[in-house]
Structures are given as C-alpha cells and as structure tokens.
Amino acid sequence: MSEVKSIAVLTSGGDSQGMNAAVRAVVRSAIYYGLDVYAVQRGYYGLIHDDIRKMDLRSVGDIIQRGGTILQTARCKEMMTLEGQKTAADNLRKRDIDGLVVIGGDGSYQGADKLAQLGIKTMGLPGTIDNDISYTDYTIGFDTAVGIVVDAINKLRDTMSSHERASIVEVMGRHCGDIALHAGLASGAESILIPEVPFNVEDVADRMKENFVNGKRHSIVVVAEGVGSGEEIAKSITSRVNIDARLTVLGHIQRGGTPTHKDRILASQLGDFAVRQLIAGDSGKGCGVINGQLVATDIHKVITTKKEFNMDMYELALRLSQ
Template sequence: MKRIGVLTSGGDSPGMNPAIRAVVRKAIFHNIEVYGIYGGYTGLINGNIKKLELGSVGDIIHRGGTMLHSARCPEFKNPEVRQKGIENLKAHGIEGLVVIGGDGSYRGAKALTEQGFPCVGIPGTIDNDIPGTDVTIGFDTALNTVIEAIDKIRDTATSHERTFIIEVMGRDAGDIALWAGLAGGAETILIPEENYDMNEIAERLRKGQERGKKHSIIIVAEGVCSGTEFAKQLKEATNLDTRVSVLGHIQRGGSPTAADRVLASRLGARAVELLIEGKGGRAVGIENNRLVDYDIIEALSKEHKLDLQLYKLSQELSI
C-alpha cells in the first residue's frame, strides 16, 4: 500500500487531532503517502482531498476538535453516492481509508468495505458507546470537563443551599453521566439504560435534609429527559427550589487530556499497521490496556453495554 486517506466524521471529540497526527506520521515513517479528506463523508463525495505532510500535523496534538473538520452526511447511505466517494479516492491513488468517528462513521466505513474499499475505524466519540473497546477517544477529556463543571456548580449549590440539576450529553449512552456523577459525588444520576423512580429520588433527598444536608447535585443524561423537564417533575414531587445547568457542547471542546492523546496515538498508529498488513474492514480498540482489532461489521452488530456495577456503586455511595 502506497497511499492512504484519513477522515473524521460525525460529532467532533477531543483527541481526534492526535489520532490524525498518529495516522499521518506513522504512515510517512513507513514511506506511505497520506491524504486528508476534509469535511467527513461530505468532503469525500465532493472530492475535498489534499495531501498531508509531516508539517501538516505539526502543533495539533494539544488541540481539540479536528483539523480535517467534520459534517453529518445522510446521503452517504446511498450506494451510488458512496461509489462516487470511492471513485474520488481512486482518482488520488488512495488504496485504504482510516475513519475516525462514532457509530454513524463506522456504518459509513462498513458500507465502503462492503463495496470493496478497505477501511479501518478508530473510535472517536465522547459518548464512549462503541462496542469492542473499553474507552473511546474523547471520553476522558469530556468526563474531566463535566467533573470540573460539577465541582464549580457545587460551590454555588452549597452557598445558596439549593439542589442543582446538571444536564450532560448522552442521547443513547449514560457513560458521561454515570462516570461524572460518581466522580463528582452526585446524589442522583439518571441514565438512559435505567428507569428512575421519582419517589425514591424524593425519599433520598428527604433523608439528606433530615441529617442536615442542604444542597444536592443531580446529573441527568440528555437521553433521559431535559434538565428543565426533570426540574418540573422534581418540583411537583418535592416542592424543592432547584436550578438547572445545561453543559451542552462545552463537553466536546477543549485540549485533550494526556490519556486521550496517548490513546489516540496508539490507535492511530495501529490503524495504519492494519492497512499495511492488508487488513481492511477492521476497527481498532483497547481492552485491558491492550490494543485489539475486530471486524467492523461484527462490531456494529453488538450493543454497547454500560457497567451497571458502577451505577449500583453510585447509588450505594449517595445515601
């Protein structure tokens, strides 16, 4: 293999830039040319493809977001549209493609693989919802962003003796809410994977008040309901005075943590190795601190499973 391409797709996540850097420099180390596809799958079908050099990825390891930019591309579900993208890759002599992104990005890579173009997926999403890997690129940074916000909001909650509801990202996966809630000492955590009992939450808050506790933090994953909606439900059940903070896209930005930079570097380099070995249609991940790779089609047939033992622990520690 003499030429490979790399693109980022879907929602950006901190660590995508270090992953791009690793792909480019690992490939050039092995005398392979690298081409960046700008704008995700949209850029692929529009032919927005440029050659990357060592200097192209200089000073990006510490930057959040993605230098290749990203976009949603619903039309990529059409086989004819994907074929146009493949033709654009072949026009540049590109023989393999590294795709950095989440579930939707993997589906695009899977479809390209099925049409005969070898792709390797790298899990880049703050949601941590990709099967086959213990952690995804960007999750650690997003988690630390949320924890920092929780710590600051708790100062105000303590000062004003109020209950604060913090809405975090996580439409289908509760990893951010669960990990941040546990690390931030939240009294209640709501995740999409588990139903909640308002009576139980109200009772927990009541017991806290009885022992002199005058403030609480409640973490709500957006996939459960909005923070505002939950605040109304809580008001009806307890008549508590609450405040709502929606962290929103702040969770996606910022300089990647050391953990995300190292993970991205390892996964990016491994993706290039797989293409060199002639192994397309794969995805890379990490399990028990060991790099793994698996069939990307098989990966998408599996379901991401939240560690419910952590959820149980959070309930035990929030008494």
C-alpha cells in the same frame, strides 16, 4: 510487501477531543512507513465531493493539544445512499489511495463498513465523547468530556451549598449513560439518571428530601439527555419537595477544550495501530483498546453490537451516594 502504498484519513460526525491527535498519529505513522497520506476535509461530504489534499509531517505539527478537528467534520446524507458510497470509493481509487482511516462514532463506522463492502480497505477509530462504541473500553474524547463535567459539577456544588439548593445537571448521552455515570461517581452526585436503568422521579425526590433532612446542604442530580428533559425533571422534583432545584445544561461545552493526556495517548496508539493494520493487509475493522491491549474487530460486528453497560459501577455510585 504490503499492497498499500497510500492512505487517507477523515473525521466524521460529532467532533471529540483527541481527534487531532489521532489524525496526527495516522499521518506521521503512515509517513514513517513510507506511505503517501491524504486528508479528507469535512468527512464523508468531502470524500464524495473530492475535497482531498496531500499531507506531510508539518501538516500535523502543533495539533496534538488542540480540541476539535483540523480536518473539520460534517454529517452527510449522501453517504447513506449507494450512489454516494460509490462516488466516495471512486474518488479514492482515482487518486490511487489504497486505504482509509475513519475517525468517528457509530454513523461514521457505518460509512466505513459500506466502503469496505465496495472493496476499499478501511479502518475505524472510535472518536466520540459518548463512549458508546463496542469492542473498546474507551473512545477518543470520553475522558476529556467526563473531566469537563466533573469540573462543572465541582463549581456548581460550591454555589448550591451556599444557597442550600439542588442542582440538576444535564449531560450528553442519548443512548449511552457513560458520561453521566463516570462524572456522577467522580463528583459524588446523589442521583444519576441514565438510559440503561429505569428511574422514578418520586424516588429521586424522596432521596433528595431525606438527604436534606439528614443535614446535607445541597444535592446534585446528573441526568443523561437520553432519559428526558432536564428541565422537566427539575420541575417535577421541585413540585414534590420544598427544595429549589436549578437546571444546568452543559451542552456542547463537553465537546470542546484541550484533550487530556489519556485521550492524546489513546488517539496516538489507535492511529498508529490502524496504519499498521492496513499495511499488514487487514481491512473492515474497528480499532480499540480492551484491558490495555490493542484490538481490531470486524466493523460490522462493532456497529451491530450494543456496548455492555457497567452495572457494577452504577451500583457502586448508589452505595456511595448516601
């Protein structure tokens, strides 16, 4: 018999589409296995300030299709201190909560790792649009975010073609260029600028000029925010070629909206998997999917390993962008 009788779930850091589907899966799976389940409001801030409530099946009704997170989320500096971490652990213990499922990105995983070191049974679910968590092929929210970017580029391409302009599209991704890479490849962008691959604005401008000389009526450049200001890149290109380069910064629109079926399914699989792992006695793990298989990896290993960049996909985008 499992020693886990009750668990809690929280969402932390930046929100991502599919977080609600993950919360729903954790709650309903826990109840299916006879556990009491609690929700922590506002992430680690709510955990430290004891904002915890009991959940039932109806608590997560009609949320699988909703973006954002019904539990709300917040960044919490207190969780970076040992005192804050101990308070968080004590609040779980005083309610006899045996395990915690944390849905979020790298910072959220770091908090889960600290709680695991204090004896709290923890499981991490990769909830971030950036797809920058290692030991999982995809993170919850990534597929939806890419779809939003592709849809925006499709619309921009229509108007750029009408006016024979270039469009510089700045997307999220400070340290990981996956959104830019996947959206750029899927939308036929002429250039994709990402943190993982050095670039020269002169080369980007030359390629754009050559494309227009060869009869193209528009040009799309996708820029991950981690490579620098999209505005400065647009100005730099315009100064080098006689082409009007217009900037579009998509910003937080990439975090919103209804999650795709892929994100809902991924979130549902991982939420249920996390509960089953806790029941089996596992702890201190980050849950993910690799080659279609559910995996649980030591969470400290996850947060100390940089995700491998898909250079093959980047080179494919280069070959097809002529």
